[in-house]
Structure formats: structure tokens, C-alpha cells
Amino acid sequence: MNLNEIKRYSRQLILPDFGTKQQLRLKQAKVAVTGAGGLGCPASTYLALAGVGEIHLFDFDRVELSNLNRQFLYTPGLEGRLKAEAAAERLMEINPEIRVEAVCEKITYDNAFELLKGYSAIVDGTDNFAVRYAVNDAAAVLKVPLFHGAALMYEGRAMSIIPGETACFRCVFPEPPPAGMVPTCREAGILGSVVGMVGAIQATEAIRYLAGLEIGLKNSLLIINAETMSFDKVKVQRRADCTACGERFVPKPVEEVCTVESVQEDG
Amino acid sequence: MVTVRLATPLRKFSDGKPEITASGRTVREVLENIEKEKPGFLEKVIENGEIRQFINIFHNNEDVRFKKGLDTEVQEDDVISILPAVSGG
Amino acid sequence: METLDLRGEKCPDTFVYTKIKAEEMGYAGGGELKVIVDYPPAVESIPRSLEEEGKGYRVREIKKLDERTYEIYIEVPKFEE
Ligand SMILES: [Zn+2]
Numbered sequence: 451m452n453l454n455e456i457k458r459y460s461r462q463l464i465l466p467d468f469g470t471k472q473q474l475r476l477k478q479a480k481v482a483v484t485g486a487g488g489l490g491c492p493a494s495t496y497l498a499l500a501g502v503g504e505i506h507l508f509d510f511d512r513v514e515l516s517n518l519n520r521q522f523l524y525t526p527g528l529e530g531r532l533k534a535e536a537a538a539e540r541l542m543e544i545n546p547e548i549r550v551e552a553v554c555e556k557i558t559y560d561n562a563f564e565l566l567k568g569y570s571a572i573v574d575g576t577d578n579f580a581v582r583y584a585v586n587d588a589a590a591v592l593k594v595p596l597f598h599g600a601a602l603m604y605e606g607r608a609m610s611i612i613p614g615e616t617a618c619f620r621c622v623f624p625e626p627p628p629a630g631m632v633p634t635c636r637e638a639g640i641l642g643s644v645v646g647m648v649g650a651i652q653a654t655e656a657i658r659y660l661a662g663l664e665i666g667l668k669n670s671l672l673i674i675n676a677e678t679m680s681f682d683k684v685k686v687q688r689r690a691d692c693t694a695c696g697e698r699f700v701p702k703p704v705e706e707v708c709t710v711e712s713v714q715e716d717g
Numbered sequence: 718m719v720t721v722r723l724a725t726p727l728r729k730f731s732d733g734k735p736e737i738t739a740s741g742r743t744v745r746e747v748l749e750n751i752e753k754e755k756p757g758f759l760e761k762v763i764e765n766g767e768i769r770q771f772i773n774i775f776h777n778n779e780d781v782r783f784k785k786g787l788d789t790e791v792q793e794d795d796v797i798s799i800l801p802a803v804s805g806g
Numbered sequence: 807m808e809t810l811d812l813r814g815e816k817c818p819d820t821f822v823y824t825k826i827k828a829e830e831m832g833y834a835g836g837g838e839l840k841v842i843v844d845y846p847p848a849v850e851s852i853p854r855s856l857e858e859e860g861k862g863y864r865v866r867e868i869k870k871l872d873e874r875t876y877e878i879y880i881e882v883p884k885f886e887e
Contacts, residue, residue: 489806516819577806602803604735605725623802625770627726634855635821637725640805673798675722677735682722682798684775687783733860 455547459501472661473501477548479570479660480504484557484585486533487511488520488640489575489599492649493656494550495523497573498541500657504549505541508565509534510556520642557581559703562588571656573597575649579626583704586611586619590695595659599652603639606648606674609686610655610667613695617669617686620694626704644676719747719791724800727762730755744776745787747797762799763787773800808837813844813875820848821855828856828863828882836884838866844874852878861885 451459451473462468479502483494486509497505513521513528513536523537534552541550557565557576562584566572572594574585582600589596593613600607611618651672655665666683673682693700718738723731730751731737739754741747752759762772766787774781775798781789791797810827812820824841831837843849849868856863864881871877 485806487806575806577804579802579804582804600803600805602725602805605803607803619802622773623771626804627771627801634858635818635851636855636858637805638818645806673722673724673800675735680722680735682775682778682796684773684778684780684798686773686780729858733858 455501458545458547462500467663468661472663475661476501476657477503480506480568481656481660482506482508482566482569482572483575484508484566484572484581485575485577486521486523486537487517487575487577488601488642488645489649489652490573491521491523491537492646493573493575493597493599493653494537494541495544496650496653497656498545498548498550500653501545502548502657502660504551505538506551506553506569507534507537507541508553508555508557509537510554520640520645522642557584559584559587559701563591566594567592569594570660571595571597573599573652573656575599575652578706580704580706582619583626583702587694587699587702589613590618590620591699595656597652597656597659599648601640601645601648603637604641604644604676606644606651606672606676608648608651608655608667608672608674609670610659610665612659612668615668617688618692618695620702621689621692621696622671622686624689624692629705641676644674647674647676718793719795719797721747721751722796722798724798724803726801726803727758727799730758730761742790743787744774744781744789744791744797747791748787771801774798775800807840809840809842811842812848813842815843815848816845817848817851820845821852824852824856824880825859828861828880829885831882832861832885833887836882839880839882841878841880842871843876843878846874846876849876849878856880 481502483490486507511533513524513531523540528536532554534554538550538552566588596611598609658665670683671686693702722736739747739750741750776789853865862883867879869877
């Protein structure tokens with residue numbers, strides 16, 4: 451570590467379970483952040499601040515004015531720019547010691563297993579079930595730890611998935627809700643600070659895991675309710691018959707049901 | 718009475734509130750008592766007597782699938798959470 | 807009657823503008839609001855989202871003008887405060 455890095459990371463280096471070895475592990479890590487939106491902005495920012503050496507941001511969307519109540523890596527004037535590119539540039543301004551790359555490609559069930567190869571961890575900040583299940587299944591097959599997060603109105607969810615050790619997203623939710631449970635426009639409502647909490651939790655779990663420290667959301671789904679500010683940590687378990695991480699992998703692409711994202715695009 | 722926390726997609730059965738109270742000796746009875754107040758609730762959660770694939774029910778933070786399912790006994794002041802997956806981000 | 811022309815807008819923005827306009831009207835004593843949309847999914851989602859608001863909005867009529875264009879007539883009650 452150079453003097454600049456020691457100073458930059460000094461406040462985490464003096465943490466009791468943190469030190470040179472942990473910081474070096476972060477520097478050597480290569481993390482994929484899928485989605486550079488409401489979750490991806492806080493998650494990637496905290497990964498960058500902590501000194502994760504290489505971050506790849508996946509997003510094919512462009513910045514819109516309506517993103518700016520929560521996606522704080524973007525500023526007025528950036529509308530129309532590719533989010534992943536704009537965010538990557540901003541993150542390297544925030545921490546010039548690391549490398550951030552933009553991958554402006556849409557993740558699908560067909561390409562996820564190729565695109566997500568070779569990462570130390572994946573932080574999932576996507577906004578629809580089709581991509582979420584693709585990322586989950588790819589992470590399970592590729593044996594890459596996955597830090598799950600999701601948010602809907604005032605509710606947040608987070609869970610850490612360590613392949614071979616803990617339940618995956620599909621163990622907990624084998625299927626997405628049917629298209630019949632279509633959300634209304636109101637469910638596209640989201641507060642920046644709520645989705646920010648979830649992204650910060652995902653990043654904290656990923657940082658501690660990458661540093662080689664114990665983490666708290668293994669086999670646990672955290673449910674945050676920001677109206678009552680209740681944090682419930684419920685126990686989940688692996689399913690032997692899970693099609694993603696169970697005894698036998700079965701590819702199971704999920705169709706894009708009407709989600710918050712497609713509410714914005716299609717309904 | 719037990720506290721029942723409803724995930725956001727199920728809020729129309731609690732008049733928008735994050736939690737409601739209901740009575741019952743088992744998870745099934747609690748759900749049936751909610752159905753009496755909010756018709757249509759049960760079919761969102763249960764199909765052919767089983768918990769739907771995309772729904773999880775937690776009793777005191779444990780998945781009832783790994784307990785006695787809908788027959789899991791509940792006590793006064795217990796907490797039941799009902800959750801479908803959410804995907805927003 | 808007030809008119810809100812939302813042609814060219816999609817969800818959830820169609821609902822955002824409807825909600826803000828209806829609230830303005832509700833606080834100003836209520837009345838009738840005509841919303842024009844040319845985004846068919848909004849014809850279902852605006853009334854449903856308004857109902858979920860629990861403010862007592864009533865969709866009186868939905869008129870189809872052409873393949874894509876609809877008029878939604880909403881009765882906005884007077885709000886309490
Ligand atoms: Zn699994």
C-alpha cells in the first residue's frame with residue numbers, strides 16, 4: 451500500500467478486525483455490480499470507497515431526470531448518457547486508486563453464464579425478475595458469491611448467497627410472482643434513502659466477505675420496513691431440489707413479468 | 718392476537734398498513750380469519766391447500782415450510798410475515 | 807371541469823401527473839378532472855392506482871377516442887384539510 455492508500459483507508463484500517471491483509475484482499479477483488487440504478491449507485495459507491503480494486507458496472511439504460519431522486523452518481527445534464535459509463539467515470543473520480551469498467555450490455559439468461567464468469571463477487575441491483583433469476587442461476591453455477599438486494603416502495607430486502615453453503619434466491623423464491631399480480635404505478639414509488647439503505651447493506655456484506663470476515667446475512671433474508679423501521683431477519687434454508695443450486699442444475703429462464711421497471715416501460 | 722406483517726405487494730389486504738393483527742391457533746386459522754375480513758386474500762397465498770410457490774410464510778422469523786407448514790401452531794404475540802419475492806432496484 | 811392532456815406520457819408518469827393534479831383539486835375543493843392518455847396500459851393503471859390512494863376518487867367514465875387515445879373522467883372529492 452502506498453502512503454496515499456494508507457491515508458485514504460485509514461479509518462477502516464484501524465477497525466479491530468480489519469488491517470493490511472483485509473485491505474489487500476479488497477484491492478485484489480473483482481466485483482460485478484449488476485444494475486447502476488437505485489441499488490447499484492449506493493452499492494458501487496461503497497465498494498469503491500472501501501477500495502475494491504476492480505468494479506464492473508452492468509447497465510444498458512440511460513440516465514433520466516426521474517432517476518435523480520435516488521441515483522446519486524448522476525447529475526443534471528447527464529440525461530441520455532449511458533448509466534454504466536457515467537457511473538464508472540464518477541466512481542473513478544471518487545476513488546482514483548481503483549478501476550471501474552462499464553458494461554453496457556443487457557444481461558439475459560443466455561449470456562449471464564458467460565458475462566458473470568471470473569468475479570470474486572456479484573452485487574445484484576437489477577430491477578426485474580428476468581435478470582434477477584438469470585444472475586442468481588449464473589452465480590450458483592459459476593460458484594460466485596451473490597449479494598442480493600431489492601426494494602419496493604418502503605420495503606427493502608437483502609440476502610447474502612455463498613455457493614455451496616447457503617440458500618440461493620431460488621431456494622427462497624423458486625418462482626417469481628405470476629404476471630397476474632401486476633403492480634400498479636404506485637409501486638414504482640421509491641425513496642432514495644430507502645433503496646440507499648439496501649444498497650449500503652449489500653455493499654457492507656460484500657466488503658466484509660471479500661475481506662475474509664464473517665457476514666450476517668447467510669441463510670437469512672433481511673426484510674426492512676421503512677414505515678415502521680422494523681428490520682426482520684428471517685431464516686431461510688437450501689432446498690435440495692433447487693433448480694439453481696440443488697443436486698441437479700436445470701436452466702429455468704424467467705419471463706419478464708410486469709415489474710416496477712416494465713411498469714415504467716410498458717404499463 | 719398475532720401480528721401479521723404483509724409484504725408491500727399484499728398491502729391491499731391490510732388497507733395499506735404494514736401490519737395487522739389476527740387471531741388463530743395455527744397459521745392456517747390466522748390466514749382464514751384474515752380472509753373473513755378481506756375476501757380474496759387466501760387465494761393469493763394458498764393454492765390447493767398448499768402455500769404458493771412464490772410466497773413464503775415466516776412464523777417468528779422461521780419459514781413454516783420447515784416447521785409444520787400451515788399447521789404450525791401460533792401463540793399470543795407471535796409474528797407471522799407473508800412475503801412474495803420483490804424485484805425492484 | 808379541469809383537463810389534463812397526458813398524450814405522449816407513459817406509466818408511471820401518467821399517474822404521477824394525474825395524482826398531483828387531483829390532489830391540487832382536492833385541496834382546492836374538489837371537482838371533475840378529465841385526463842387524456844394515448845398509452846393504453848394507463849387506462850387500467852390510472853384508475854387502479856387512484857383507487858389504492860384511498861382518497862375517495864371515483865372514475866365516472868372512460869371514453870375511447872381512437873385505437874390509443876382515451877379520456878378518463880375522475881370525480882375528485884373535497885379533501886378534509
Ligand atoms: Zn438454490
